Structure formats: C-alpha cells, structure tokens
Amino acid sequence: MILKGSKKCVLDLVQSRSFLATINTLTKGTKTVVSEYDNWMPKNIHLQKEAQLKDFLKYNFDPLLSSKIVEWWLHIDTTTPNWDFVSTCNINGKRGILLVEAKAHWSELEKERKEKFYDNSASEPSKLNHKEIGKAIEQANTEINNRISGISISRDNCYQLSNRVAYTWWLANQGIPVVLLYLGFLNCLDMNDGINRLFTNDKEWQDCFIKHAEQVGVDKLINRWVDCEKSEFITICKSL
Template sequence: MSELTQEGKGLKGSKFLFQQLVNDKQASLNYAILSSSPSLMGFIKHKDSFQWKSPLKELAYKEFRNELLELEDSWTINKDLLKEYWPAMGPQWDGIAIVEGKDGKKGLLLVEAKAHIKEMRSQIQAKGESRLLIEKTINEVKNYFHSSEPLDTWINQYYQLSNRLAFLYILNQKMEIPAWLVLTNFVDDQSHISTSLESWMGHYIEVFDQMGLNSSKCHLINNVITIFPELNETWLTKKG
C-alpha cells in the first residue's frame, strides 16, 4: 500500500511526493505526462489543457473514488451504469485531472502513484456480491485486453493495477469518456524506500508480461501512461 496519512497531507512516500508534484511542480508534471503519451497529445486542445482536481492543497488534498463522475455535468448520467460494473466504493485515485479536447470534449486523467516496487503487489479483499461483481468485470477487462493469463494473476497478484485498468476500460468503452491511466513511479525516493529507474523498468516489463498486456493485441494499452519523476533534495524538502 502507499504510505498514507489517514487523510489529508502525506508524510512520506508516493502520497507525499505526488501531492508535491500537483501543488508545486504542476507544469513539470504536465509535460512529463504529455511527452509520454502520443494519444493524449493528439487529444488535447493545447499544452495548458490540464485542470487538476486532486490532490489540491486548498481542498485538503481530497482524493476521489466513484464521485469522480460528478466532476462534469455530462458524466453524471453514467452513475447508474457504473453500478453494473463496480461496487459503490471504487478505487481511491492518487490524482485526478480533466483535460480539454480539440473538439471541446472533456477527458479524464486517473493517477496511480508508487514510490517502491512492493506497492505493486496486491490482492482482492472484497467479499460476497461485491467480489463477484469485481471478478466478473475484471475478467471482462482481461478478455478485452486479449490476455490469456489466469484471472488469479489479475486479482491476487496485481489487483490494484487490474482495478485501475478496469476503470480505464469502463470509462472509455462503456461510458465513452476519454480517459488515461497515469502510472507515476518515483525514482530514488529518499523519504521512504528508494527505487532506481532500472528497477522500475524491469519490474513493469515483468508485470505486463505476467498479466498478458500486449500493445499489438489491444489499442487501449495506448491510454496507459508511465512516467518516472526523478527527485532531488531541494524539491523533496520543500514545504507544500
């Protein structure tokens, strides 16, 4: 799990670091995301099309779950549809941004932040009907990505990434909301556990292979963005 306070401001690790990015280094964050995603670059109207909604200091670093559909009036009609694919409490996103498209259509960036590799491992905890619904949806997502790997790998090894991919699928394919998943992986975090760029790269290649994620089989993988912010002491100790 990410290193979190109960709520509000992070003290160390990925929560703390991503809050710093959004509130103090937003332009650098935007460029990192754009430079890593030709599909997003082809969608947005201009380079300043980002509107970060979370985690903002002035909103006590609020993080969104399913209520992200309330950020735009045109998205709220999908609230009942979401219930067909996911329980009432969806993933808690480390960051949310709205992006303006060339045709005036709004898109959504969903951020999952990590500071060390151990955070990647996770398994489903839901029980009863909620678990059955989640497993059904993730199996549908796995099939959409043309993955022949076992469902167990998706829900009991990399469940957090799986449920993030599920929301990427639901938003884009079921709700027709252009959405991108931004996997933010901090390099050499000195606030908690340090992970090198080489380690991150090797790990993602392994994870994508084990989950059967292949860009030649599914175009939606192009809406998964990986960025690797490198830290320095001056930034790390800055008060946010």
C-alpha cells in the same frame, strides 16, 4: 498525519509551480493536454482526498455515469477504488480523463489478490461485491483481448493493476478517452528505512513495472492505444 512516500510526492507535484508543465511532459506523445481550466484531485495539502471515479464523474462529467460505474463494479454501493491522481484533460481534441497510479518503492508493486474477501467471516454484501468485481474485471479482460491478445487481468491476480486497467477500459467504453499513467517517483528518501527498495533511476522503475505488468499481460498495453469503438485508452509508464 505525516505524509510520505508516493502520496507526499503527488501532493508536492500538484502544488509545485511547474505542475502543469511537468504533467504535460509526462503525457507527451499521447495527444493529451492538462490546462489551468481542468479539474483534478487531489488539489493540495488542504484538499488531499484521493478521488473515487464515481464522485469524479458525477461532478465533472455526468451523474448518470456515476451511477453506471457503481452498478458495473458493485452489487451494493460502498466505496470504489481510490486513485492517487485524477484529472480532466483534452485528449486529441476531446474531453478525457488522466488517471495516475503512483509508486515510490519496489514493494508497492506486488502480486496480489483481493485477500480480505476470501475470509469466510466476510459479510454477505462483501461477498456479493467480491463476485461482482470479479465479473467486471472479467468483462474488461474479454473486451480488451478482442483487440490485443494475451491480457489476463483478474480480481485474483495483481488486483490493483487489474482494477486500474478495467476501470480505464470502462471509461473508454463509455466514450471518454483515457490516459492511464503509472508514475514512479525516484529516490523517495522518506521511504528509505532500510527495508524498502527505492527506485534510483528510470530503468529500475520501468523494469519493475514491466515485470509486474507481465503477470497479467498488461505489458502488451504499454504505449499502445486500445480502440474501444466509442473511444480509446492508452497505458504509459513514466518516472519523476
């Protein structure tokens, strides 16, 4: 399989000699440190599987949390969202999680809903999971709005961004501090096919992400710690 786009960029980053220095520069100002003693996914080109949080929690935190996150998100256990990069880390002296969603061109951020489950031919388990996901995101939206008003994450609008924020809230609500990093890769030439519009500088990436985030109020979360009582989370937007 030929790798390209944001997946290739992430793998190139984790395999680079400057990986730890780079990731800690990206999270600078969030009281976050990733060290050689932390565990992250993907590891390298040979271990390139993206992380599901149910698995990451099982092996790096608590198997009980693995079960709880599935029960919160799904009616019937299947797959949960994959993450481009996940790592344990130290956040202000406490063991936390760094979540990264990577993008390499403008069209990767688009208004979306969870389309396939609107098909009447979907299986009954799929329909039940669809309903449960909607409830999970709605719960996160309500709780976040109690702290910062104007948030409107939803299963039916900007689904990927909404589920990223919902998962981030859930982890913080379990006592795990979280940094959610939206990472734009600049001048990703292997995606320059005459159709995709690349990010050529940080301003283009920031403008693109903020415009997308505004659709569900997530722009109000950028660079702000959200106190979830048991812990906290922050959403940041950076480029490489």
